[in-house]
Amino acid sequence: MKMNTIKSIRDIPLHENIYPGTPACAGCGGLLSLRHCLKILGGNIVIVNAAGCFTLLSVYPYTPFRSSWLYTAMACAPAGAQGIRDALDILIKKGRLNPDENLKVVVLTGDGVAYDIGLASTSGALYRNVDFYYLCSDNEAYGNTGFQASGATPFASNTHTTPAGKMNPLGELFYKKDLFEIWRSHKPPYLATISPxxxxxxxxxxxxxxxxxxxxxxxxxxPCPPGWNTDPSHSAKLAKLAVDTGVWALKEAVYGEISHTIIPRKFKPVEEYLSAQGRFTHLFQPVRQEGVISQIQSFVDQYWKGIQG
Structure with a gap:
C-alpha cells in the first residue's frame, strides 16, 4: 500500500476547510489540531457534531466551516453518522449521486461524549463497521459546561465537581478510561492518538x-486553558510536555496491531507536566503530596516498561 508521508509542516496541504478567526477559547488545543485535521480531510466532508465545546463554533445562521455540518445530541453522533453514510451509499448505488460527489463522514466530539455519554451508539457503529472518522477532542473534562469530571479526567485532577480542598484534598482519584483500548476491542481498521x-x-x-x-x-x-488553569499561549508547549513526559503516548493501531509513532529518547519527569497546570496545584501547595506525585509517575513508568519490554 503506497502512502504519502509528510516530513515537514511546510508540506501540509493548503486546503482550508475552516476560516481563520474561528471563535473558541484562546489557546484551545482542540482547535489547533482541528485545523490540521480538516486540511488533510479536504472540503468534501460532512461533520456530525455531538453537543460539546465545538458546538459553539457553528451557531445558526453562522458557521466557520466550508463543509456541511449536522448537530446532534450528545449520545447519538455515530448514529447520525450512519444515517448520512447509508444515505450517501444508497444514492450512489441508485445512480442518483455521482461517486465523485461522495463525502467523508466525520464525527466531532469531546471526551464527555467519547468516553461516557456516547459510548453505546459508538459501539453500535463499530459493530456495524460504519465507514466514518471519529475525532475526539480530549480536554479531560466536560469543558463547555464548567469543567466537570468525565471518564477522561486523569488521576488527582481538580475539577468543578471534584474540587480539591478540605473534603477532597487530593482531587479526583478515579482512573482515566482507556478509550484507545475500548475501541481496539471492537477491532476497527485504524486508531490513533494525536497532539497539537x-x-x-x-x-x-x-x-x-x-x-x-x-x-x-x-x-x-x-489543552484547555480555562479548565487546566493555564496561560493560553502555553497550550502547544503543554501538549509537547505531555508527550515528552510519557503522559500522552502517540501511537496507532492497524487492525489491532499497535505501534508507537513518537517515543522520547529520554522521558522528562511527570512533575514538570503536573506543576505547569493549575488543576494540579493542590499536589504541590500548601503541602507537597509526594505519594500521589510518585503514584502518577509510576503509572507512566509502568506503561512504557510494558511497551519497551
Missing amino acids: AHPVDLINKFEKAKHYKGPKLFINLS
Whole structure:
C-alpha cells in the first residue's frame, strides 16, 4: 500500500476547510489540531457534531466551516453518522449521486461524549463497521459546561465537581478510561492518538487512515486553558510536555496491531507536566503530596516498561 508521508509542516496541504478567526477559547488545543485535521480531510466532508465545546463554533445562521455540518445530541453522533453514510451509499448505488460527489463522514466530539455519554451508539457503529472518522477532542473534562469530571479526567485532577480542598484534598482519584483500548476491542481498521504539538505526526496518521474503510478513531489531547488553569499561549508547549513526559503516548493501531509513532529518547519527569497546570496545584501547595506525585509517575513508568519490554 503506497502512502504519502509528510516530513515537514511546510508540506501540509493548503486546503482550508475552516476560516481563520474561528471563535473558541484562546489557546484551545482542540482547535489547533482541528485545523490540521480538516486540511488533510479536504472540503468534501460532512461533520456530525455531538453537543460539546465545538458546538459553539457553528451557531445558526453562522458557521466557520466550508463543509456541511449536522448537530446532534450528545449520545447519538455515530448514529447520525450512519444515517448520512447509508444515505450517501444508497444514492450512489441508485445512480442518483455521482461517486465523485461522495463525502467523508466525520464525527466531532469531546471526551464527555467519547468516553461516557456516547459510548453505546459508538459501539453500535463499530459493530456495524460504519465507514466514518471519529475525532475526539480530549480536554479531560466536560469543558463547555464548567469543567466537570468525565471518564477522561486523569488521576488527582481538580475539577468543578471534584474540587480539591478540605473534603477532597487530593482531587479526583478515579482512573482515566482507556478509550484507545475500548475501541481496539471492537477491532476497527485504524486508531490513533494525536497532539497539537506534533502536526506532522497528526497529518501522516490522517493520510494513512484514508486507505482504510470502516471506523477510524483519532484522540487528540487538547489543552484547555480555562479548565487546566493555564496561560493560553502555553497550550502547544503543554501538549509537547505531555508527550515528552510519557503522559500522552502517540501511537496507532492497524487492525489491532499497535505501534508507537513518537517515543522520547529520554522521558522528562511527570512533575514538570503536573506543576505547569493549575488543576494540579493542590499536589504541590500548601503541602507537597509526594505519594500521589510518585503514584502518577509510576503509572507512566509502568506503561512504557510494558511497551519497551
